[in-house]
Amino acid sequence: MSWPLKYRPKSLEEVINQEDVKSALREWMESWVKGKPQSKAVMLYGRPGAGKTTLAEALARDYQLELLEMNASDSRNLKDVRRIAEVGATQGSLFGVRGKLILMDEVDGVNAKADYGAIQAILELISNSKHPIVLTANDPWDPSLRELRNVVKMIEVKPLGKTALKKILRKVCEKEKLKCGEGALDFIAEISEGDARYAINSLQAIAQGYGEVNEETAKLILRRKEREYDPFETLRGIFWARYAWQAKEAVSSSHVDYEMLIRWISENIPVQMEGIEDIWRAYDALSRASIFLKRAKLSGWDLLTYTFDLMGPGVAMAEKGKSKGTWKAKWKKFQFPQYIQLMSKSRENRQVRDSILSKLGKATHTSYNKTLVDTLPFVRVLIERETDIGLALSQEELEYLKGEEKGSTSEARPYSRKRPRGKRS
Amino acid sequence: MSDALWVEKYRPRSLSDIVNQQEIVNRLKRFVEEKNMPHLLFAGPPGTGKTTAALALVRDLYGDNFRQYFLELNASDERGIDVIRNKVKEFARVSVMGNFRFKVILLDETDNMTSDAQQALRRIMELYTQSTRFILACNYLSKIIEPIQSRTALFRFYPLKKEDVISRLKFISEREGVEFDEQGLNTIYEVTGGDMRRSINLLQAASAYGRVSVETVYKVLGMVKPKAILEMINTALAGDFQKSREILRELLVKEGLSGEDLIKQIHRTLLSNDLQIPEELRVVLLDYIGEAEFRLLEGADDEIQLNSVLARMAIYGSKFLSGKQ
Numbered sequence: 001m002s003w004p005l006k007y008r009p010k011s012l013e014e015v016i017n018q019e020d021v022k023s024a025l026r027e028w029m030e031s032w033v034k035g036k037p038q039s040k041a042v043m044l045y046g047r048p049g050a051g052k053t054t055l056a057e058a059l060a061r062d063y064q065l066e067l068l069e070m071n072a073s074d075s076r077n078l079k080d081v082r083r084i085a086e087v088g089a090t091q092g093s094l095f096g097v098r099g100k101l102i103l104m105d106e107v108d109g110v111n112a113k114a115d116y117g118a119i120q121a122i123l124e125l126i127s128n129s130k131h132p133i134v135l136t137a138n139d140p141w142d143p144s145l146r147e148l149r150n151v152v153k154m155i156e157v158k159p160l161g162k163t164a165l166k167k168i169l170r171k172v173c174e175k176e177k178l179k180c181g182e183g184a185l186d187f188i189a190e191i192s193e194g195d196a197r198y199a200i201n202s203l204q205a206i207a208q209g210y211g212e213v214n215e216e217t218a219k220l221i222l223r224r225k226e227r228e229y230d231p232f233e234t235l236r237g238i239f240w241a242r243y244a245w246q247a248k249e250a251v252s253s254s255h256v257d258y259e260m261l262i263r264w265i266s267e268n269i270p271v272q273m274e275g276i277e278d279i280w281r282a283y284d285a286l287s288r289a290s291i292f293l294k295r296a297k298l299s300g301w302d303l304l305t306y307t308f309d310l311m312g313p314g315v316a317m318a319e320k321g322k323s324k325g326t327w328k329a330k331w332k333k334f335q336f337p338q339y340i341q342l343m344s345k346s347r348e349n350r351q352v353r354d355s356i357l358s359k360l361g362k363a364t365h366t367s368y369n370k371t372l373v374d375t376l377p378f379v380r381v382l383i384e385r386e387t388d389i390g391l392a393l394s395q396e397e398l399e400y401l402k403g404e405e406k407g408s409t410s411e412a413r414p415y416s417r418k419r420p421r422g423k424r425s
Numbered sequence: 426m427s428d429a430l431w432v433e434k435y436r437p438r439s440l441s442d443i444v445n446q447q448e449i450v451n452r453l454k455r456f457v458e459e460k461n462m463p464h465l466l467f468a469g470p471p472g473t474g475k476t477t478a479a480l481a482l483v484r485d486l487y488g489d490n491f492r493q494y495f496l497e498l499n500a501s502d503e504r505g506i507d508v509i510r511n512k513v514k515e516f517a518r519v520s521v522m523g524n525f526r527f528k529v530i531l532l533d534e535t536d537n538m539t540s541d542a543q544q545a546l547r548r549i550m551e552l553y554t555q556s557t558r559f560i561l562a563c564n565y566l567s568k569i570i571e572p573i574q575s576r577t578a579l580f581r582f583y584p585l586k587k588e589d590v591i592s593r594l595k596f597i598s599e600r601e602g603v604e605f606d607e608q609g610l611n612t613i614y615e616v617t618g619g620d621m622r623r624s625i626n627l628l629q630a631a632s633a634y635g636r637v638s639v640e641t642v643y644k645v646l647g648m649v650k651p652k653a654i655l656e657m658i659n660t661a662l663a664g665d666f667q668k669s670r671e672i673l674r675e676l677l678v679k680e681g682l683s684g685e686d687l688i689k690q691i692h693r694t695l696l697s698n699d700l701q702i703p704e705e706l707r708v709v710l711l712d713y714i715g716e717a718e719f720r721l722l723e724g725a726d727d728e729i730q731l732n733s734v735l736a737r738m739a740i741y742g743s744k745f746l747s748g749k750q
Binding site: 293380 | 622
C-alpha cells in the first residue's frame, strides 16, 4: 500500500499545521449543523500535496458524514454529476440518518470538451444540494471555473513548511519502525517543496530500496521535484514500461529536450539493463533513433515521431524479460549523463590534435589521414624521448603528445599504458 | 619547415638526387629540359616517392622560388570538389611571370575522390589547362575514372627494392651518427613493406632509444600500436561491456577521437595480428563495423553507435570464444 494513503490523517486534529484552514472548515461545518449554512460549497485550493483531499476526508470523519467522492479518474459528464446530485438532493442516507459530504476532487481537471456540461452540472448540484460540498483545485483561477468561484467559499491550503513536513516524515518513520537520519529527513523536506505526498513517497522509495533511510541513500535516489524538467520521471516511464504505448507516452509527454533525453537514455541503458543482448538491442534502437532525428532535421519534422518510437518503445522493449509476468522494475539510481562533459573535453583535445596534424602534414607533405597513421605515432615516441621535432608546437600540443591529460574527469578511471592487455577468459 | 623530422630532412630535393625509380626520373627530367609537361598521373603504393618526385620536379623546373608556381592540395583534406575548384581558380587566376607558361598543382590522394568529384575535377583541369598542369597522385589506379586517365601521362611507382631502402636508411644513419645493426634495418624493411615514409619514421623513433636493432625497432612498434583500441575490443569480446565502455570514453576524451576515427581504428585492428580471434569472428565483426560506419554517415550519434558496437562484440564474443579458453 502506498504510504501517503496509509498514513493519511484520520481527523482534522491529526492534520499537522494548516490551522487557518481547519478552523475555517470547522466554522463552515458548524454553520451547517446549525442549519444555516454560510455557503453550500467550499473550494480548497493549493499546490499538489498540500493536503486538500486529506482535509476534506478528515472533515467527513470528524462529523461522521458519509463521503460521496468523485475524482479526476472518474468520468465527469453531465449524467455522472447529475446522478450524484440526485443523491445529494435527498435528505438523509439510505442506511440511517447519517449526513453526507460531497467531495468533487480536482475540479480544475475537468476537461472543457470531454466533460462537456460538467461545470454546469456542478453548479446545479451546488444550488440543489441539501449536503455540504467540498471542491478541490490546484489552479482555481482557470477561466472555466469562473462561475464556480462565485458560488463557493474559497479557502487556500498553503504548501507545508519544512518543519511540518519533517514532523510528518518522522511520524511515518516511527510507525514503520524505520531508522531515519535527520540529514535524510532534512533533504527530503527540502526537495519536496511543500508537497507531503512527494515527501512520503520519497521516504517509501528509499526505505523499500535500501531498508534504511540516511542522507546518503536519500541523495542517491532522490532528486528535486522539478515541475518543468524531470528526466527521472521520463526515464522511469521508459525503462519501467511494460507496453510500447507506455514508453511512447513517457517520451512524448516529457518536458526534457529530446536530444538531451537521448543522452539520458544512453547513459542509463547499461545501468538499468543487465543482459548484454538487451543492452545491445537498446543501443541499437537508440542509434536508429538518432538517425531518424538527423533525417527529421533534413527532410521534415514528421519523421520525429519515429525518433520517439525508437527512443521510447525501442529502448523499453529491448528488455526481453518484460514479456514474462515475473519481470520487475529495478530500483536502480538513474545516472546523470556524462556525455556533455565528455564530448566537450573530447572536442577540445581533438582540436589540439588537429592543429598538430595540420602542422605535421604541411611540414611533411602528407594528408591528414596519412599523418595520423604514419607520422603521429612516431612523433609521439620522439617527444617522449625528448627529441626536438622542430615544429613550433604549443605547450598544449606537447602535453597532448605526451599523453598528459589536463583536468581528467574524476569518474573516469585513468587509463594507464602499462596496464596489462585485456585478456579473453 | 621541419628538418628535425628525417622524412623531410632526407627527402631528395632534385630529380638527380632520386636514386631509384630511374625510369620515372628520366622521363620527368625531359619535362624539365623542355620546360613543358602534360598533366601527370602518379600511381603507386604509399611511400614509393610520388610526392618526392613531384616536389623535385617543380624544384628543378622553377628553382628555389618554386613555391609561387606550385599549389599542393590533398583530396582527402579539402572538403569537397567546390573547395578544390575555388582554390584552383584562385591559384590559376594570377598569371605566370617570367619564363614559365604554366603553374603546377599537386593533388594527392585523388583516388579518395568520388567519381562525380573526379568528373568535376576533369572539367576543372580542362578549364585551366592553359595556365596550369596537374600532377594527380593516387594509390590505386583502378579508382581513377577513365576520362582522367586518358588525359594524363601515367607514371607507375613500384614498391622500393629492399637494397634501395636499406641503403637509404644506412645513408641517413651515417649522416645522423646513429649506430645500427644490419638486422635492425632488415626488420624495419620487413615491417614497413618498403614504405619509405614509415621506414624513415621508424628509424628515427628507434634511434631515440640508442642503437637501431631488432630490439629497439620492436620496442617502438609496440609503442605505436593503438593499444587502448585493442584493449577495448578484447574487453568487449570477453563480455565486460561496462569496462570496454569506460575505455571507449577514455579514448573519446583523451585522444579526442571522433566516432569515425574510432571505427576506422577498430577496423584496422580487426584485420591485424595483434587481435587473436577466430577468423570467422573477424569477418562477422568487420561486417558489423561496416554497418556502424554507414550509420554514422547517416547521422547516428557517435557514442551511442559505438556503445552498440561494443555490446555487439560482447554478444559475439560469448558465442565464438566461450569454452575455447
